[in-house]
Amino acid sequence: MAVDSKTIFDRPVALRDVVTHYCPGCTHGVIHRLVSEALDELGLRERTCGVAPVGCSVLCYNYFDTDFMEAPHGRAPALATGFKRMRPEMIVFTYQGDGDLASIGMGEIVHAANRGEKFTTIFVNNAIYGMTGGQMAPTTLSGQITTTCPAGRDTSHTGQPIRVAELLSALVTPGYIERVAVHTPAHILNAKKAIRKAFTLQRDNKCYTLVEVLSTCPTNWGNTPGEAVEWLDENMIKYFPLGCYKDYVEPEGS
Amino acid sequence: MSQYEVTFAGFGGQGIMTAGQLLAYAGIEEDKQVAWIPSYGPEMRGGTAYCTVVISDIRIGSPIISNPQCACVFNRPSFDKFTPLVKSGGLVIVNSSLIDVTTDRTDVDEILVPANEIAMKAGNAKAANVAVLGAFIGATGVVSFDTIKRIIKVKMAHKKAVLEINYHMLDEGRKLALKTLGKKAKG
Amino acid sequence: MAKVLMKGNEAIAEAALRAGAEGYFCYPITPQTEVAEYLSKRMSEVGGMFLQGESELAVANMLFGAASTGKRVFTTSSSPGISLMQEAISYMAGAELPAVIINIMRGGPGLGGILPAQADYFQAVKGGGHGDYRTLVLAPSTVQEAVDLTMLCFHLAQKYRNPVMMIGDGMIGQMMEAVEFPESYEEPPLPSPDEWAATGARNRKARIIKSLFLDPVGLENNVLILEKKYQQMIREEVRCESYKISAKNKILIVAYGTMARICQTAIDELEADGVSVGLFRPISLYPFPEKEILREATRKNIKSVLTIEMSMAQMMEDVERAIQGRRPVHFYGRSGGIVPTPEEVKEQVHKLLSAKRHSSKKKS
Numbered sequence: 001m002a003v004d005s006k007t008i009f010d011r012p013v014a015l016r017d018v019v020t021h022y023c024p025g026c027t028h029g030v031i032h033r034l035v036s037e038a039l040d041e042l043g044l045r046e047r048t049c050g051v052a053p054v055g056c057s058v059l060c061y062n063y064f065d066t067d068f069m070e071a072p073h074g075r076a077p078a079l080a081t082g083f084k085r086m087r088p089e090m091i092v093f094t095y096q097g098d099g100d101l102a103s104i105g106m107g108e109i110v111h112a113a114n115r116g117e118k119f120t121t122i123f124v125n126n127a128i129y130g131m132t133g134g135q136m137a138p139t140t141l142s143g144q145i146t147t148t149c150p151a152g153r154d155t156s157h158t159g160q161p162i163r164v165a166e167l168l169s170a171l172v173t174p175g176y177i178e179r180v181a182v183h184t185p186a187h188i189l190n191a192k193k194a195i196r197k198a199f200t201l202q203r204d205n206k207c208y209t210l211v212e213v214l215s216t217c218p219t220n221w222g223n224t225p226g227e228a229v230e231w232l233d234e235n236m237i238k239y240f241p242l243g244c245y246k247d248y249v250e251p252e253g254s
Numbered sequence: 255m256s257q258y259e260v261t262f263a264g265f266g267g268q269g270i271m272t273a274g275q276l277l278a279y280a281g282i283e284e285d286k287q288v289a290w291i292p293s294y295g296p297e298m299r300g301g302t303a304y305c306t307v308v309i310s311d312i313r314i315g316s317p318i319i320s321n322p323q324c325a326c327v328f329n330r331p332s333f334d335k336f337t338p339l340v341k342s343g344g345l346v347i348v349n350s351s352l353i354d355v356t357t358d359r360t361d362v363d364e365i366l367v368p369a370n371e372i373a374m375k376a377g378n379a380k381a382a383n384v385a386v387l388g389a390f391i392g393a394t395g396v397v398s399f400d401t402i403k404r405i406i407k408v409k410m411a412h413k414k415a416v417l418e419i420n421y422h423m424l425d426e427g428r429k430l431a432l433k434t435l436g437k438k439a440k441g
Numbered sequence: 442m443a444k445v446l447m448k449g450n451e452a453i454a455e456a457a458l459r460a461g462a463e464g465y466f467c468y469p470i471t472p473q474t475e476v477a478e479y480l481s482k483r484m485s486e487v488g489g490m491f492l493q494g495e496s497e498l499a500v501a502n503m504l505f506g507a508a509s510t511g512k513r514v515f516t517t518s519s520s521p522g523i524s525l526m527q528e529a530i531s532y533m534a535g536a537e538l539p540a541v542i543i544n545i546m547r548g549g550p551g552l553g554g555i556l557p558a559q560a561d562y563f564q565a566v567k568g569g570g571h572g573d574y575r576t577l578v579l580a581p582s583t584v585q586e587a588v589d590l591t592m593l594c595f596h597l598a599q600k601y602r603n604p605v606m607m608i609g610d611g612m613i614g615q616m617m618e619a620v621e622f623p624e625s626y627e628e629p630p631l632p633s634p635d636e637w638a639a640t641g642a643r644n645r646k647a648r649i650i651k652s653l654f655l656d657p658v659g660l661e662n663n664v665l666i667l668e669k670k671y672q673q674m675i676r677e678e679v680r681c682e683s684y685k686i687s688a689k690n691k692i693l694i695v696a697y698g699t700m701a702r703i704c705q706t707a708i709d710e711l712e713a714d715g716v717s718v719g720l721f722r723p724i725s726l727y728p729f730p731e732k733e734i735l736r737e738a739t740r741k742n743i744k745s746v747l748t749i750e751m752s753m754a755q756m757m758e759d760v761e762r763a764i765q766g767r768r769p770v771h772f773y774g775r776s777g778g779i780v781p782t783p784e785e786v787k788e789q790v791h792k793l794l795s796a797k798r799h800s801s802k803k804k805s
Contacts, residue, residue, distance in 0.1 A: 045642065046641050046642055046643035047641040047643070048641065048642075049509070049639045049641070051506070052651075058653065059653075061649045061651065062649075064647075065642065065647050066641075066642055066647050067639035067640070067641060067642055067647050067648045067649070067650075068639070068647065068648070068649045068650070068651075069505075069506060069509050069536075069639060069649075069650045069651070070536075070649070070650065070651035070652065070653050071502065071505070071506075071532075072502060072505075072528050072529065072532050075498070075499070075502035075505075075528075075529070078494070078498075078499040078500075078502030078503045078505070078506065079502050079503070079505050079506030079509070080506060081492070081494075081499075081503050081506060082464070082466060082502070082503030082504055082505060082506030082507030082508075082509075082514070083506035083507060083509055083510055083639070084506075085464065085490045085492055085503075085507065086463065086464050086490060086506075086507045086510040086512050086514065087510045087512075087640075090510075090639075090640075090641060107495060107496060107498070107499065108495070108498075108499050108502070110495075111494070111495035111499065275446065275617065278446050278617060279446050282444050282445075282446055282619045287619070288446065288617075288618065288619055289616055289617070289618050290446065290616060290617035290618070291612070291615075291616045291617075292615055292616070292617075294471075294472055294555070294556075294611070294615045313705075314618075314702070315702045315703065315704075315705035315706030315707075315709065315783070316702055316703040316705070316706035316707075316782070316783050317612055317616055317699060317702060317703075318703055318780050318781075318782050318783070320782050320784065
C-alpha cells in the first residue's frame with residue numbers, strides 16, 4: 001500500500017504545523033491556508049516578510065512560516081512601506097482586520113495604496129472587533145448587534161459601514177483590488193485565485209494589491225459556525241458585493 | 255579682533271541672508287570661527303528678515319547676540335529695531351535709498367550707502383546688498399577684500415558681467431565707508 | 442576635507458549619509474524641514490531611499506519596518522511630530538531595532554511655537570512612549586558637534602539595537618557654522634544585521650520581529666534583556682564636557698546644547714570681571730553623567746550649582762538626583778522659544794553670589 005500511496009493534500013510549507021488560537025467556525029484558518037498555498041506555489045516563502053496587525057490575527061506570525069513583523073494597531077501598511085522600500089526584492093504582505101485597517105489604520109492604508117506601495121494587503125472583514133470581545137467595527141452592518149451597539153448599529157449615530165474595496169478603488173494609483181469570501185468551497189476557490197493573483201502581481205513588481213476577504217465570527221456574532229456562514233451569505237454580501245473592483249492594466253508602451 | 259558681530263536686517267528679497275552668508279564664507283576662508291544665525295520666525299514671511307554673523311579668532315559661544323558691534327539696515331523697520339541695539343562705539347550702515355532718517359546716537363559711527371541707487375545705476379538692482387557689504391568690510395576690515403571677491407566669484411557670480419557689477423558694488427561701498435569715516439576722523 | 446559653511450539641518454543630513462544611512466522617512470515641520478529638502482536631492486545621488494510619509498505617525502512606523510531590514514535608517518522631526526512618533530519608538534525599543542530619531546526642538550506644549558527650546562528633555566530622556574524602555578539621547582551644542590553626534594548615533598543604534606535620539610534646539614538646526622566631515626567614516630566592528638534582521642527564511646528558521654509577549658515571564662525576560670543594554674550604556678556611553686572648571690569656582694553651571702554655549706560666553710565675561718564660574722555640559726542626556734556631575738559639584742570650593750535651561754527645570758531633576766542633596770541646586774530658565782541671553786545668565790550668577798554673601802553675613 002505504502003508504495004502506491006501518493007500525497008494529494010498536505011499542509012503548505014509556508015504554514016507551520018501548529019494549533020492556532022482561532023475560535024471554531026472562524027475563517028482566519030482558511031485564509032491563512034490560502035495565503036500559504038499561494039506563497040508555496042509561487043516559490044516566494046523564503047523571501048517573504050509578513051506584517052501582523054493588532055486584532056484576532058495578532059499572533060499570525062506564529063502560524064506562517066515566513067519572516068514576520070508585528071505592527072502597532074493600524075500601522076502595518078507603514079511598516080510594510082518602510083520594509084519594502086528598503087528591500088524591494090522581498091515579498092511583503094500585511095494581514096489586517098477591519099478594526100485595524102478601516103478604523104485606526106485608515107490613514108496608513110489609504111496613503112500606502114495611493115503611493116502604489118508594491119506589497120499585498122490581505123484585509124479580513126468580519127464586521128466586528130473580535131479580539132476585544134465583539135465591539136462595533138467600521139464595517140459593522142446597520143442594525144447589527146455588538147457590545148458597543150447593543151440595540152443594533154444605529155447608522156444615524158455612527159454612519160454607514162465603510163466599504164473598503166470601493167473606497168480604495170476610488171484612488172487612481174492602486175493596481176488590483178478584489179473582494180472575495182471564504183464561506184463555501186466555491187468562494188474559497190475564487191478567493192485563492194485572487195490571493196494568488198495579488199502575490200503574482202507583487203512578484204512581478206507591478207502594483208499595490210489588496211484582497212478583501214469577508215470572514216465569519218460566530219463567537220462574537222453570537223451564532224453557530226453554520227449559522228455564521230448563512231448570516232454572511234445573506235447579510236454581508238448584500239452590503240459588500242463580491243468582485244474585482246480594480247484590475248491591473250499594463251501601462252501603455254510596456 | 256577677537257570677535258566681531260554684525261547684524262544684517264531688511265525685508266525679504268533684499269539679499270539680507272546672502273550678504274551675511276558671503277561674509278561668513280569669507281571668514282571660513284580666512285581660517286576664522288564663524289556662525290551665521292538667521293531669524294526664523296513668522297516674521298521671515300513678509301516682515302523684517304535679519305541674520306547675525308559672528309566672526310571670531312576663538313571658539314564662538316552664545317549665538318544669541320543682543321548687542322552687535324555693527325548693524326547693516328536695509329529698510330526703515332530694521333533701522334528702528336536694530337540701530338538702538340548696536341554696542342556703544344559701534345557702527346551703523348544705513349541703506350539711505352530706502353531710509354530717510356539718520357541716527358541721533360552720538361556714540362556710534364554711521365555710514366549712509368544709497369545702495370539701491372548704486373545698484374540700479376550699475377544695472378543690477380539685486381546687487382544692493384553687496385554695496386552695503388563693501389561698506390562694512392571697508393569700515394571694519396573684518397575680512398579682506400581679496401577674500402570676499404573670491405567668495406563672490408565662487409558662490410554667486412559665474413557670469414563675468416555679473417561678477418564685474420558685484421565687484422563694482424563692493425568698491426562703491428568701500429569708497430563711501432572710507433570717505434565717511436575719513437571725513438569724520440579729519441573733522 | 443576642507444571646512445564648509447552649513448546650516449545645522451543640512452549638516453545633520455549630510456552626516457547621516459556619511460554614516461551609512463540608506464533610508465530616510467520624513468514629514469515636514471518647522472524648524473527641521475531643511476533636512477528633508479536636502480535629502481530629497483541627496484538621497485538619490487547615493488542610491489538611498491527618501492520618502493515623505495503622510496504623518497509622523499506613519500513615518501515612525503515606516504522607520505520601524507525599514508529598521509527591520511537591518512539597514513541604517515533615520516527620521517528627523519520637531520517636538521509635536523516627535524510626540525506622534527512615540528508609539529513606534531516604544532515598539533522599536535521592545536523589538537530591539539536600531540533607528541536614529543533626531544528632534545530639532547521647538548517650544549511647547551501643544552502646537553507651541555517654532556522658536557528654539559529644550560522642553561522635550563523629559564520626553565526624550567524619561568521614555569516618551571509607554572513601557573519599560575530607554576532611548577539613548579545625545580545633545581550637540583554646535584553644528585560641528587551635530588555632525589559628529591549624528592554619525593555616532595548610527596553606530597550606537599546598531600551597537601545596542603535600540604532607538605537613539607539626538608536632540609538639538611531650533612537654533613542648532615537653523616544656524617550656519619563651519620563644519621568638517623571626516624574623510625571616511627570609521628567605527629568599531631559591529632555584529633552583522635544578518636544575524637537578526639528580516640531578510641527571508643532561506644536556510645534558516647523564520648524570524649519574528651515583535652514586542653508582544655503575552656506571557657508575563659516572557660515579557661519580563663525581554664525587559665531584562667533591554668535593561669542589561671541600558672546598564673551597558675550607563676557604563677560605556679556617558680559623554681560630557683567641562684569648561685573653565687577650577688578651584689576658584691564658587692558656582693558650577695550645568696547646561697546643555699545651545700544653552701551651554703550661551704553660558705560659556707557669560708562665563709568668559711564674568712571671568713573678565715573677576716568672577717570665576719565653571720560649566721559642566723552633559724553631551725549624553727541618557728545615560729546622564731551623574732557621577733561626573735557629582736564629582737564636579739562636590740569639590741570643596743563649589744558652594745552651589747546653577748542649572749540653566751531653555752525649559753522649565755526639566756534637566757534640573759537629573760542634576761539634583763546626581764548631586765544627592767550635597768549642594769543646593771538652583772534653576773534659571775526661559776521657555777516658549779525665548780532663549781536666555783549671556784546677560785541673564787550673569788545676572789543669575791551675581792544674584793546667587795550676593796545672596797550667599799548675605800546669608801554668610803547673617804551667620805557671622
